[in-house]
Amino acid sequence: MAAKQVTERGLVMIDLASALLCCLSLSALLSSAETLGSSLTILKEVNLRGPYLGLITVYPPEEDAFFGTGAFKPHQKHPYVDLSGRRFRVGKMGKKKVIYVRCGVGMVNAAAATQQMLDMFDVIGVVHFGIAGSINNSMSIGDVTIPKQFAQAGLWDWLKPNATIPVGDFTELDFGAYSEPSGGYNELGSIGYNTEQFFSKSGKPNTAQRKLWFHVSKNWLELAHTHLEGMVLEQCVNSSSCLTQRPKLVVGLSGATADIFLDNAAYGEFLYKTFHVSSVDMESVAVVMTSLSNGFPVIVIRGLSDQAGAQEGQNSIYSFGPLAASNAAKAVVQFVKAL
Incomplete structure (x- = not known):
């Protein structure tokens, strides 16, 4: 009997928590809708004075x-x-x-x-x-x-080293061209500008x-x-x-x-x-x-x-x-x- 009462009490608490959460969510929703409604009312008046x-x-x-x-x-x-x-x-x-x-x-x-x-x-x-x-x-x-x-x-299309840029790309930046010594290998490869x-x-x-x-x-x-x-x-x-x-x-x-x-x-x-x-x-x-x-x-x-x-x-x-x-x-x- 004691176990049953504890279970029922727990279910009641869960129901109360759910109801409270629902009320809070509804309150927030109504507040958000009220704020939006106020902005839209002002917006309508503002646009009447446009363009x-x-x-x-x-x-x-x-x-x-x-x-x-x-x-x-x-x-x-x-x-x-x-x-x-x-x-x-x-x-x-x-x-x-x-x-x-x-x-x-x-x-x-x-x-x-x-x-x-x-x-x-x-x-x-x-x-x-x-x-x-x-x-x-x-x-x-x-x-x-x-x-x-x-x-x-x-x-960008970021490519592997020595890869060919896609046909539709406008141009290419090869990171190897900025390596020291000049023109050396660079694992960053290159980027093609789409x-x-x-x-x-x-x-x-x-x-x-x-x-x-x-x-x-x-x-x-x-x-x-x-x-x-x-x-x-x-x-x-x-x-x-x-x-x-x-x-x-x-x-x-x-x-x-x-x-x-x-x-x-x-x-x-x-x-x-x-x-x-x-x-x-x-x-x-x-x-x-x-x-x-x-x-x-x-x-x-x-x-x-x-x-x-x-x-x-x-x-x-x-x-x-x-x-x-x-x-x-x-x-x-x-x-x-x-x-």
């Missing part, structure tokens, strides 16, 4: 530089909408209505934030901005680049195009060439830290994107000679691809913070990153005015 220009940057120093211009004025009633852990800020720059978001580092974050912005908000196009590394000797720290096209330089699969609303469903280059919108690039080239950029971080020459803004070069923070001169030189790109970053091609895939105009504005490993000592992103971000933000303000 907006989408602005996307990457990490806090770039955001600080953007808000530091004073050009962004938040909407009084609905200054932001929180979606999936990101804060989409609603406001104006002059007379232009804008939606701004900080996407986070890397291509997954960049693509996710861009797609969410295009899906959830009434936007007319996307301006992506931030900092980048320079691998072109004619470009200097503090300069601003507005590239005409981007390549995805992180889609082309990207591009899905587009204008293409056949579920059918991808193989592409190396993704072009920003031609009209916006021409607008930048007309209204931004020659603009005055900042030369000093502060009164004691200045560049030796006034930075410049250049429109129409090429850029490369990969999930790699590049601080290696030899690899930077390889990318420059092989792809003929002048800047490297970790997000741009994802924003451009996602925008083009959905049929939206897009442009990228990047301030050059470092020489991607070609500098002596510590990477200059730590000293001149804020200046590069500030110059990029300044160019964004000028571009939005010109639209």
